[in-house]
Amino acid sequence: MDTSLETLDTPALLLDREILARNCARMGERLRAAGIDLRPHLKTAKSRAVAKLATEGHSGAVTVSTLAEARYFLEGGFSDILYAVGMVPGKAPAAAALQRDGAKLTLVLDSVAAAKSLGDAAAKLDSQFRVLVELDTGGGRAGVAPDSDDLLAVARAIEAQPALELAGVMTHAGHSYHCRGAEEIAAVAEEERQGLILAAQRLRDAGLPCPIVSAGSTPTAVHARSFEGLTEMRPGVYVFNDVDQVGIGSCAPEDIALTVLATVIGHNHRTGRILTDAGALALSKDVSAQEFFPDVGYGRVCDLGGRPLPGLYVESVHQEHGLIATADGTLPYDSLPIGSRVRIQPNHACITAAAYPHYEVISDGRVIEQWDRVNGW
CATH class of the missing domain: 3.20.20.10 (Alanine racemase)
Known part of the structure; x- marks a missing residue:
């Protein structure tokens, strides 16, 4: 399997294989040494x-x-x-x-x-x-x-x-x-x-x-x-880590292995928002990271390489809509045209992942595998 993030159906749950492996190895070594x-x-x-x-x-x-x-x-x-x-x-x-x-x-x-x-x-x-x-x-x-x-x-x-x-x-x-x-x-x-x-x-x-x-x-x-x-x-x-763990001090931003891939579906110049197809069901309504960060909303917005886009966050969510905003009201409409894609770092990985039946496992920016997961009780 080798799929581009540009062709994947969205919203999708992305799991970076290298970051995951690094996180697991670090904790395993720490407790083994103890x-x-x-x-x-x-x-x-x-x-x-x-x-x-x-x-x-x-x-x-x-x-x-x-x-x-x-x-x-x-x-x-x-x-x-x-x-x-x-x-x-x-x-x-x-x-x-x-x-x-x-x-x-x-x-x-x-x-x-x-x-x-x-x-x-x-x-x-x-x-x-x-x-x-x-x-x-x-x-x-x-x-x-x-x-x-x-x-x-x-x-x-x-x-x-x-x-x-x-x-x-x-x-x-x-x-x-x-x-x-x-x-x-x-x-x-x-x-x-x-x-x-x-x-x-x-x-x-x-x-x-x-x-x-x-x-x-x-x-x-x-x-x-x-x-x-x-x-x-x-x-x-x-x-996986998440934005909340970054705020607590348990990890660095580069240790976040889990993101949600979303597509830009609209520009609302009147309200100053960029709309994506990742809303409350795709991201969850967990706002835990707001305890640590003033402008994080329902998640931080990143480019397709997983690099945070300065100042961009999911300010509010509806069931299937996520509204991206910035603190100063300036939005990069031109660089995020309708149909373009972003990755969103979730506030709470556990809750976000619960919405999905599987992970799209990525390496070097491409999907290499799908891993299943169990939901329900």
Whole structure:
């Protein structure tokens, strides 16, 4: 396959093979040097081809956010799978089926009620589930506090269920996505690590098993100054990166591997906008990068070589329309005529990629392959 970007149907999801490989190698080497395993979170890529690059040099363990992903990766040869979303008994039959088909599946929960109900469901299915206790080390989304009575209560509730096995603790430092620069991220990374270490030690002191101590976020994996006491990290978006990660300080603009190819479909001189066919469904309505950049809108506009066009951004979106603007109102209508093409760097790669069934993998500006991805739940 060798296709020009000028002839590709748009909108299209472009994935730069060289940048992707560089991103994967950098993270793999960093965690290998630290002596801990990389269990990449594949909710970003949802692609077996990406997973092969991301797990190279490590155990091959992966993290997923849906059981559909778990099935897809298991069928692609990835058997050590952490389903990193709070488990409920209604999903136990699908989890049990994965295990029967060869998955080494690990689940997470954060309450006594969840442990009891999952244990009952597992027993009825004649299954045994490995479980991590989810911790809240500052993100505020889910999990028990590392120093709380709830930690030991949940752990003991898991151990009390014959169909469950306590496997350790995990957390996600989601609040690192609001940091600015390496110093702030490093502080959050240390908070994440210390919370995990405290929780693991409390479990061990209570005579409870804790073989897995799992942390995860791209910013903390990039900027943590110590991984001591951890067994694995679960970053995800680092494989692609995006404008939000540039703003946080997790990567440089040249590390963005994922872009959306769009066609210019109109010039609106009256409102001072250039229209493209990449709107809300092609880019998403994620505005996370606006926390860091005043003029980023729904993504930065680049030329076909992936080089940012100074000052141009997607200012607003409708379902199938993206409106390009500049801060000073001056637009390059002549150099972006109707029918010309641009590439847009997304604010949040995970959400943008979810709109597409596959990647158009590019090298030296040409499409060389298509890689599939899994969507849905």
